[in-house]
Amino acid sequence: MERKRYFHTNSVHFNGNEHTKNKSKAKPIYQTSAFVFESLVDMESYFSGEKEYLYSRYGNPNTEDLGKGVALLEEADDGIATSSGMSAILCAVLSVCRSGDHILAALDVYGGTYSLFEQELKNLGIEVTFVEPHTDWQKAVKENTRALFCESVTNPHIRVESIEDLMKFAKENQLRVIVDNTFATPYFAKPIILGADLVIHSATKYLGGHSDVTAGVIVGCEPLISRVKQLVITMGTTLSPFEAWLTCRGLKTLGLRMERQSSNAATLADYLKKQPKVEHVYYPESLSSFGNGAIVTIRLKQEVDIHAFFSSFSFVKIAPTLAGVETSISYPVGTSHRSVPIEKREALGISSQDVRISVGIEDHRDIINDFLEALKKA
Numbered sequence: 001m002e003r004k005r006y007f008h009t010n011s012v013h014f015n016g017n018e019h020t021k022n023k024s025k026a027k028p029i030y031q032t033s034a035f036v037f038e039s040l041v042d043m044e045s046y047f048s049g050e051k052e053y054l055y056s057r058y059g060n061p062n063t064e065d066l067g068k069g070v071a072l073l074e075e076a077d078d079g080i081a082t083s084s085g086m087s088a089i090l091c092a093v094l095s096v097c098r099s100g101d102h103i104l105a106a107l108d109v110y111g112g113t114y115s116l117f118e119q120e121l122k123n124l125g126i127e128v129t130f131v132e133p134h135t136d137w138q139k140a141v142k143e144n145t146r147a148l149f150c151e152s153v154t155n156p157h158i159r160v161e162s163i164e165d166l167m168k169f170a171k172e173n174q175l176r177v178i179v180d181n182t183f184a185t186p187y188f189a190k191p192i193i194l195g196a197d198l199v200i201h202s203a204t205k206y207l208g209g210h211s212d213v214t215a216g217v218i219v220g221c222e223p224l225i226s227r228v229k230q231l232v233i234t235m236g237t238t239l240s241p242f243e244a245w246l247t248c249r250g251l252k253t254l255g256l257r258m259e260r261q262s263s264n265a266a267t268l269a270d271y272l273k274k275q276p277k278v279e280h281v282y283y284p285e286s287l288s289s290f291g292n293g294a295i296v297t298i299r300l301k302q303e304v305d306i307h308a309f310f311s312s313f314s315f316v317k318i319a320p321t322l323a324g325v326e327t328s329i330s331y332p333v334g335t336s337h338r339s340v341p342i343e344k345r346e347a348l349g350i351s352s353q354d355v356r357i358s359v360g361i362e363d364h365r366d367i368i369n370d371f372l373e374a375l376k377k378a
């Protein structure tokens, strides 16, 4: 007969191992820091590879789902979820170079990436040369150059990087290639197929898609991705199970959202091109056969009051992020590119009249009307 337990014991053990008996339709959230074992022999079975989980920083069913899910979509061997897009970038770079090495990076990378490379990597003894768009990468190669880092679609001017050309250059110079595929998503671009060694995401953006998580993912092929996984575990940049679960839920609608958001973006871009207060519309024409993405940047004419414009929308929100299901606008010189020195911003042609639009899933007629109203008031 089982010995009766006391209240405080029952209050923490009431549900036993219920999750293993029920086969739930949706994956449960394994919001646990560790896994339990029947005996020391049972615990050894983790180290011999029979059991999958020991401690959530090493691996957890929800975080693993996210890494493997994105790897599947990107057509990579495997992947790992990280605590943010920034930690994904850091771990990806540290997996291919060390102190004394040199890397190349596109000058128009996200401002946070620029700061990470310019300040922190330099402090770690990794030298970075930033290469301006449409210039010759070869001139920047040194004897100790190990890798190149770029974004498949850049920000805020939505430049589509020619990954094929960069791959050719990287192969000739024996460089590892890391691509930030955050803006394009695997729905529109798959850099691994083109030969990239690692692809990273700020899953905070389209993979999550609902502006409710901060997360990152790194995917790649063996053996490099195993080295990346080891690095993420040791550096402790793991994602929490709940955030991984939310991002996995977002992933299920990625294709649908991208279809709708890019179609809305293309329609909005066409409308904005015809507006007299808009000097230029940045929207690509050849990202993929499935569409051209959901970010549109506009440059307002100099005489247009940018403050009035930002404050004149009815449902479009001002937000220093992108990719949610709701349309939002942001101010590159005030947020994403704030940390990029003015002379570098000028070299990239980023203006204080630029507005980045992250187009959502609303009815395109309402989105257009909100923009026309704001332009009228600005």
Ligand code: PLP
Pocket: 084, 085, 086, 087, 110, 112, 113, 151, 155, 180, 182, 183, 201, 202, 203, 204, 205, 214, 215, 216
């Ligand atoms: N990469 C790109 C292209 C981004 O836009 C961002 C953030 O905006 C990041 C990486 C960093 O991601 P996170 O904020 O999730 O750390």
